[in-house]
Amino acid sequence: GFIGHNLALHLKSLEAQVSIIDSLMVNNLISLFDSKSTLPNKKTYRKFIIERLDLIEENEIPLYTVDARNEKKLHNLLSDFKPNIIIHLAAIAHANRSIRNPKSCFEHSTRTLENVLEWARKNYNDLQQLIYFSSSMVYGNFDREIVTEKSPCNPLGIYGAMKLAGEKLVKAYNHAFQLPYTIIRPSALYGERCISRRVSQIFIENVLHGKPLKINGDGSDHLDFTFIDDLIQGIICTISNPNGINQTFNITYGKGRSIKELLKIIQKYHPNTEVIYSERNRLVPKRGTLSINKAFSEIGYRPQFSLEKGIDKYYNWYQSIFNPS
Numbered sequence: 158g159f160i161g162h163n164l165a166l167h168l169k170s171l172e173a174q175v176s177i178i179d180s181l182m183v184n185n186l187i188s189l190f191d192s193k194s195t196l197p198n199k200k201t202y203r204k205f206i207i208e209r210l211d212l213i214e215e216n217e218i219p220l221y222t223v224d225a226r227n228e229k230k231l232h233n234l235l236s237d238f239k240p241n242i243i244i245h246l247a248a249i250a251h252a253n254r255s256i257r258n259p260k261s262c263f264e265h266s267t268r269t270l271e272n273v274l275e276w277a278r279k280n281y282n283d284l285q286q287l288i289y290f291s292s293s294m295v296y297g298n299f300d301r302e303i304v305t306e307k308s309p310c311n312p313l314g315i316y317g318a319m320k321l322a323g324e325k326l327v328k329a330y331n332h333a334f335q336l337p338y339t340i341i342r343p344s345a346l347y348g349e350r351c352i353s354r355r356v357s358q359i360f361i362e363n364v365l366h367g368k369p370l371k372i373n374g375d376g377s378d379h380l381d382f383t384f385i386d387d388l389i390q391g392i393i394c395t396i397s398n399p400n401g402i403n404q405t406f407n408i409t410y411g412k413g414r415s416i417k418e419l420l421k422i423i424q425k426y427h428p429n430t431e432v433i434y435s436e437r438n439r440l441v442p443k444r445g446t447l448s449i450n451k452a453f454s455e456i457g458y459r460p461q462f463s464l465e466k467g468i469d470k471y472y473n474w475y476q477s478i479f480n481p482s
Contacts, residue, residue: 158179158183158246159346159348159350159351159352159353159385160246160290160343160346160385160388160389161177161179161244161246162177162209162212162213162350163348163350163385163386163389164244164246164389164392165177165213165216165218166212166213166216166218167389167393168393169216169217169218171393175218175219176218176219176220176221176238176240177213177218177219177220177221178221178223178225178231178234178247179220179221179222179223179247180222180223180224180225180226181222182224183247183248183249183265186203186206186207186210189202189203189206189352196352196354197354198362201478202352204478205350205351205352206350206352208350209350221234225247225269225272225273226264226265226268226269226272227272228272228275231269231272231273231276232272232275232276232279235273235276235280236276236280239280239283240283240284241283241284241285241286242284242285242286242287242288242396242397243273243277243284243286243287243288244288244290244392245269245270245273245287245288245289245290246290247265247266247269247270247273248265248266248269248290248320249261249262249265249266249316259315262315262316262319263319266319266320266323267319267322267323267326270289270323270326270327271326273287274287274326274327274330274336277330277334277336278330278334278336281334281335281336284336284337285337285397286337286338286339286396286397286401286402287327287336287337287338287339288338288339288340288341288392288395288396289323289324289327289338289339289340289341290341290343291320291321291323291324291340291341291342291405292316292317292320292342292343292344293342293343293344293345293381293407293409293444293447294312294313294314294316294317294320294442295310295312295317295320295321295324295342296308296309296310296311296312296317296442296444297310297311297312297313297317297442298311298313298442298443298444299442299443299444299445301445302413302445302446303413303445303446303447303448304407304445304446304447304448305407305448305450305451306342306405306406306407306448306451312442313440313441313442314440314441314442317442324340324405327340331403337402337403338402338403339395339401339402339403339404339405339406340404340405340406341391341392341395341405341406341408342405342406342407342408342409342447343383343388343408343409344380344381344382344383344407344409344444344447345357345380345381345382345383345409346383346384346385346388347382347383347384347385347467347468347471348384348385348386348467348471349385349471349474351385356380356416356419357382357419357468357471359371360419360420360423361423361468361471361472361475362475363430364423364426364427364430365475365476365479369430369431369432369433370420370423370430370431370432370433371432371433371434371435372416372417372420372432372433372434372435373435373436373437373438373441374416374434374435374436374437374438375434375437376415376416376417376420376434377415377416377417378415378416378437378441378443378444379413379414379415379416379444379445379446380413380414380416380444381409381410381411381412381413381414381444381445381446381447382410382414382419382464382467383408383409383410383460383462384410384460384461384462384466384467384470384471386461386462387408387409387410387460387461387462387467388408390458390459390460390461391406391408391452391456391458391460392408394452394456394457394458395456398456400455400456401455401456404451404455406449406451406452406455406456406458407447407448407449407451407452408449408452408458409447409449409460410449410460410462410463410464410467411446411447411448411449411453411460412446412463412464413444413445413446413447414464418464419464419468420432422464422465422468423468423472426472
């Protein structure tokens with residue numbers, strides 16, 4: 158996926174032995190050839206996925222096309238290469254999709270995690286760390302401007318509820334079987350070769366296609382936008398780090414920015430773009446800044462990409478895709 162291939166490439170550059178398990182069905186190559194899919198720009202997204210796969214192949218990273226919902230196949234594969242560290246990214250990648258198909262969200266997010274936890278329980282001596290990807294959606298409506306890892310978690314929708322359930326499962330296996338874990342809570346990710354269609358991606362694609370920008374609400378909603386390179390750096394900081402074991406970390410840029418601010422940055426490239434406002438989605442929690450003080454002090458996390466810097470890099474990459482030299 159978006160996070161997984163970027164992470165695998167970076168880990169390989171650090172001379173780690175990396176293997177990938179992915180069915181390529183969820184938000185990936187196979188889904189882009191599904192005639193029932195309503196995802197726009199599928200031709201462009203296929204290019205993104207092919208580029209991901211090419212990069213993985215060029216860097217000699219093994220890719221096992223296995224459905225992680227299949228417990229037997231997954232366990233056999235994990236037993237073959239006995240990982241020291243598992244980074245569990247298998248999940249539905251977008252909250253809106255969980256609403257459209259809750260069962261699929263459960264199967265691809267919670268069932269896959271259960272299968273990994275069961276293998277880890279039976280192979281405890283081989284595993285040093287399980288890194289589980291949660292989400293800022295677990296907090297629900299932020300109870301203050303800045304939330305910390307100790308802030309209450311009251312998710313609003315199915316996606317956030319399942320992410321929180323995953324956290325609870327991981328911690329339960331730690332309590333019962335001493336399984337070492339790290340939980341990461343990212344927020345509003347964006348960057349090259351993403352096909353999840355989060356707000357920054359939709360805005361950039363629309364301006365490049367000459368389409369209006371649609372804002373749900375009045376644009377005052379805040380998100381802690383996080384560039385993919387910063388997230389990858391944060392993950393690396395947790396791997397094999399004693400300070401990261403059995404801990405939860407917000408891994409974001411650490412500053413909430415409004416949709417209106419994102420709009421202004423995008424309009425810098427296309428100042429005459431039409432903007433349409435619509436009713437705010439009641440299932441979208443009101444968010445803001447995720448404190449990264451814990452990650453800063455305990456694992457040495459140092460994000461580098463402000464929204465301006467990240468969007469500039471992202472837009473220039475997107476423009477090169479639309480207007481190849």
